[in-house]
Amino acid sequence: MTLHGFIFYVLAAVTVAATVVAITRRNLVHAVVYLIFSYFGTAMLFYLFGAPLLAALEVIIYAGAIMVLFLFVVMMIKVEASEEVLFPRSQWLPAAIFGLIYAVVGCLMIAAAPGAEMSLKLLSATPREFALYVFQSHWFSVEVVSLLLLIALVAALYLGKGQGKEKSKAEGEV
């Protein structure tokens, strides 16, 4: 196993472990912080796969912006963390069994697929190459995404504005 292979397996183990811990926490703040660990692992995987710009964006947007947004929402609202109950075992056990069967079959399929055993090459796309490619071939998608972000901004503002009126009627929480 090469050094890069070793790095990949360590990162994969850390990412999966952090995600497992995150989704089983009852305290939302702990879950979000563990998920930040998971996203750092993913960012390093991106760097390993030759996408340094996407690695930086993953840290900035996912671990930085999105998770902080979650933390703000958790802090803004009193969460009755201990009252959350998971579904009873009789309800999720069949789903887990079916999911396990699919997982085993999927792993076998991936292992048997042609070309899957081919090792990935060590390549890297510099931010300059990547940016030139995006703005030359996908400029229209960039415009659509900017429109989408504008719509999200308007929607969040609208929903937030409605809260002010609700809040005066209901008990003030923030």
Add this chain to the structure above:
Amino acid sequence: MIVPFGHVLMLAGVLFSLGMFCALARRNLIMIVLGIEIMLNAASIIFVSAALHWESLEGQAFVLFILAVAATEVSVGLAIIIYAFRRTGSFDPSTYNLLK
């Protein structure tokens, strides 16, 4: 030489199923949105590794748009969650039965 492509697919599959479990089994709207985030993240891992596998920048460009969609979804989703919380006082989606 890093690792076989299949191992990356398996890692992303495990992450995706973890996210799906989180979105399906938890009864807290914030945890459900977190599960969706984990699933989007697993999809972007596959896109980046496939871009490396086929030596094309298409996959990396797609991840850029996944990031934008994830940010949009989270901001609007959390705003809707707070709105629903103020209306009903609960994060549990099974208590949203105003139409009853």
